[in-house]
Amino acid sequence: MKYTLVKPLKNLGLLASVALAFLIVSCYPDRPEFVEEYDVVYTNYSPDYSFNADYTYSLPEAVLLLDDSRDPNDPPEFIDPEFSNVILDNLRKNLNAQGYTEVDEEAGPDLIILASAFDTQFLYVYNPGYWCWYYPWYCGPGWGYPGYAPGYVSGYTTGTLLIQMTAADGLTENEVPVIWTGTLNGLLQGSDANIIGRIDRNLDQAFKQPPFDNN
Amino acid sequence: MKRRYLTALLLLVFTLTAYSQSKFAITYSVAFPTGETSELFPSTSWRGVDVDYSKLLNDNFGVGFSTGWRVFSDNLGYLTETAGTESVSGFRYNYLNSFPVFATGTYFFDTSGNFEPYASLGVGLVYNRLEQDVGLFTSKNTAWQFGLRPELGMDYQIGYQGVGIRAALRYQYVASGGDVPSLPFFSFNVGVVWKN
Numbered sequence: 468m469k470y471t472l473v474k475p476l477k478n479l480g481l482l483a484s485v486a487l488a489f490l491i492v493s494c495y496p497d498r499p500e501f502v503e504e505y506d507v508v509y510t511n512y513s514p515d516y517s518f519n520a521d522y523t524y525s526l527p528e529a530v531l532l533l534d535d536s537r538d539p540n541d542p543p544e545f546i547d548p549e550f551s552n553v554i555l556d557n558l559r560k561n562l563n564a565q566g567y568t569e570v571d572e573e574a575g576p577d578l579i580i581l582a583s584a585f586d587t588q589f590l591y592v593y594n595p596g597y598w599c600w601y602y603p604w605y606c607g608p609g610w611g612y613p614g615y616a617p618g619y620v621s622g623y624t625t626g627t628l629l630i631q632m633t634a635a636d637g638l639t640e641n642e643v644p645v646i647w648t649g650t651l652n653g654l655l656q657g658s659d660a661n662i663i664g665r666i667d668r669n670l671d672q673a674f675k676q677p678p679f680d681n682n
Numbered sequence: 683m684k685r686r687y688l689t690a691l692l693l694l695v696f697t698l699t700a701y702s703q704s705k706f707a708i709t710y711s712v713a714f715p716t717g718e719t720s721e722l723f724p725s726t727s728w729r730g731v732d733v734d735y736s737k738l739l740n741d742n743f744g745v746g747f748s749t750g751w752r753v754f755s756d757n758l759g760y761l762t763e764t765a766g767t768e769s770v771s772g773f774r775y776n777y778l779n780s781f782p783v784f785a786t787g788t789y790f791f792d793t794s795g796n797f798e799p800y801a802s803l804g805v806g807l808v809y810n811r812l813e814q815d816v817g818l819f820t821s822k823n824t825a826w827q828f829g830l831r832p833e834l835g836m837d838y839q840i841g842y843q844g845v846g847i848r849a850a851l852r853y854q855y856v857a858s859g860g861d862v863p864s865l866p867f868f869s870f871n872v873g874v875v876w877k878n
Contacts, residue, residue: 499757499773507772507817514767615767625818652817676762676769 502661505625506653508669510676515614516634516646518678523570524562524578527601530554530628531583539597546584553663554582554628554670561674564681572601578646579635585627586655595643611642626655628666630673649673703738704746705837707848709873713752718863722756722776722812729753732871736788744788748804748831752869754778761816772816778865781809782854784831796839798846804831808856810865825860837875844877 499505512518530551532544545551558580559569570576581598595609632647651669655662674681711730715723732750739745758774784804791799808829814821835850850871858864 499775504773505817507770507819509768509770511768654818672762672771676771677764677767 502654502656503665506651506665506669508672508676509650509652510648510673511612511615512647512678513613513615513644518565518647522567522577523574524567524580525570525572525574525576526555526558526562526580527572527582527598528555531581531597533583533585533597539599543597549659550584550663550666551582553666557667557670558582558630561670561679561681565674565679576635579633581631581633583629583631585629586625609642611644612648613637613644613646625652626662627652628670630670647678703877705734705736705738705744705844705875705877707734707837707873707875708732709734709848709850709871711750711752711852711869711871713754713867713869715754715867717866718858719754719778719865719867722814722863722865723754723778724758725754725756727752727754727867729755730869730871732873734786736786738790741793742790744790746786746788747806748782748784748786750782752778752780752782752867754780754867770816772819775815777813777815779811780856780865782829782831783807783809784829790837796846798837798839800835800837802831802833802835802850804829804833808854808865810856810862812862812865823861825862827859827862827865828857830855835871837877839877846875846877848873848875 529543529545529548532546534544537544562580563569567578572579581601583597628651630647630649631645632649634644634646637644637646649670651666651673653665653669657665671681673679709732711732713727713730715725715727730750730752732748734746734748736744736746755777756775758776760771761774762769762771782804784806786802786804788800788802791801806829807826809824809826811822811824813823831852831854833850833852835848835852837846837848839846848871852869852871854867854869856865
């Protein structure tokens with residue numbers, strides 16, 4: 468049998484190609500494997516507001532579905548009760564654990580908690596007019612975030628649940644004061660049971676983060 | 683003045699060409715994070731390759747360059763980070779792609795036998811691309827950073843045409859720059875070296 472010595476540079480080229488090919492596919496190894504690993508919980512709040520008081524709150528019995536292409540004057544759309552019931556029950560549980568008391572919206576609550584859902588572009592600046600069906604005086608021209616600026620998130624394959632805690636006594640003609648925001652973002656994949664479980668866990672997480680510490 | 687520069691340049695070219703031997707090495711590299719690197723990447727990196735070239739000016743000393751590609755990656759698990767009034771929770775994945783470009787000086791202690799132990803120092807720039815993912819969101823920062831890389835190694839000739847095996851221990855220091863922190867690490871390299 469005859470062996471032929473390959474010129475070193477040819478050898479080197481082959482080795483380099485193999486090594487580079489190996490590394491190219493390894494540029495971002497160890498990506499998340501499960502849909503849960505893409506979930507994010509984001510919270511932010513007004514540093515000017517004291518959250519450690521015995522506030523009263525009210526909660527609409529539905530979670531608004533926001534669609535950028537709809538007019539705020541159109542009839543409101545809501546997400547499926549299968550999901551909204553979980554969201555609203557969880558909010559009640561966590562707000563009560565904080566020492567807050569739910570009252571009827573006619574009783575003049577200190578806080579009004581608004582839950583909305585998106586499945587496309589995320590907008591903190593969506594028109595508060597969407598909530599006119601619940602409180603006509605929430606038809607103000609814009610939201611206000613006193614003393615802080617919430618971050619922006621977006622994603623075309625994601626679902627987002629936005630919880631806005633608003634202070635009823637700070638309402639002005641021009642602004643609805645949002646004193647706390649909780650944002651849950653994740654992939655809209657998996658069974659309904661899986662999505663419900665993730666919403667529940669992530670809402671609990673939102674209330675473990677400052678300024679709350681529910682455990 | 684011009685003549686002096688020209689003379690110096692010619693002398694350099696003459697020196698480089700008079701002694702025509704050079705060494706070319708390609709090595710696989712395993713890296714062990716240290717300093718701030720170990721805070722972002724607690725785990726060993728098993729993905730790395732380096733390419734080294736050295737023009738021998740005499741039997742013992744060579745100048746050249748070294749480049750390569752290093753990938754650190756880590757799943758840090760579920761984390762909550764708070765900054766001011768903002769808090770973010772999610773699974774955190776960190777990735778670093780590092781590309782060094784060093785000018786090197788290498789001293790070979792003994793070139794009379796099959797074993798050629800050497801010490802080397804690389805000085806240059808490192809292009810680092812640091813990515814920190816939380817869920818679907820990414821914070822990506824890139825920077826060209828100053829780098830320094832001392833090295834101790836050994837070449838062992840195994841056949842003709844100067845083919846040998848290289849094993850080396852390297853420390854890559856990288857100064858912080860831009861929005862990327864200092865990212866030092868130790869590495870152990872093993873691979874093939876050609877001397878011609």
